[in-house]
Amino acid sequence: MSDAPDQPAAVWMIRRGSPEATDTWFSFQHPTVTGVGRQQLPGLPANPTILDDREALLAVHVLPGAATPYDLQKQIESWVREAGGADDLYLEVVSRSTRVLWRDGRCVVVAPADQADEGFAAAALFTFVIREFHHQEAALEASWSILAGDVDLTHEVRSVDLARQAHVNKMTAMFQTARIWIARSEIALQRPASFLGPNGRRLFLELVLLADLEGRLRLIDDATEVGEDLYERANDRMIEKRSFIVELRVEVAILVAILAELVVLLLEYLHF
Secondary structure, eight states, rough: OOOOOSSSEEEEEEEEEEETTTTTTEEOOSOOOEEEEEEEEESOOSSSGGGGTTTEEEEEOOOGHHHOOOOOHHHHHHHHHHHSSSSSEEEEEEEEEEEEETTTEEEEEEEEGGGHHHHHHHHHHHHHHHHHHHHHHHHHHHHHHHHHGGGGGGGOGGGGGGGGHHHHHHHHHHHHHHHHHHHHHHHHHHHTTTTTTTHHHHHHHHHHTTTHHHHHHHHHHHHHHHHHHHHHHHHHHHHHHHHHHHHHHHHHHHHHHHHHHHHHHHHHHHHH
């Protein structure tokens, strides 16, 4: 469907931003500190390029039952399903009298007017949390070839390899940062943001369940542990190598000093 459907009850552009912004609708602390703002639109945009903003969610409110014509409901549902690519998640959850249809970039909340905000908040929080997952998964996926190239540092380090210390430090920091992100993501999934009411919390947790974010977090945890172990060993080997070089230099210096003293003594002996 290339054109936007007819007008629903309300359309909102929900964007990620700074928690300190004056137009912040709500903010959350985990997995990263994020502010969320929203702007009501006069209707659904016919130009789909507005949906290319990966920091935004286009959210539509539809009144349930006879308040919205059946054809319009189906048209808007199709509009959500057609967002993104064929492999993108399409999720549908229901809690009490609120129904949320979600695909990254678009969502529809079918609910009475006084319950719509709960659905929007749950969908927005889920959107920005799952995008954090996408980012973290992509970063780890890109690191596999780097890990494979650094395996040699875990068992034998040559003097020339000490020049790679800055790289090892960078990778160590990356995986330690990932470990912090994992801990904060666990908080986000187990204890949804306090601004969500009971119904919004149920909707958010249902979306988390359908997207298998807890399973994906375990996989991120496993991959992060591999990186942590590799660079911990690499740092140990490099410290050992550096210590060996320092000790060798000290021993050579001592030997040179002893030899110099022997030469002086020999010269004195020959002189007399």
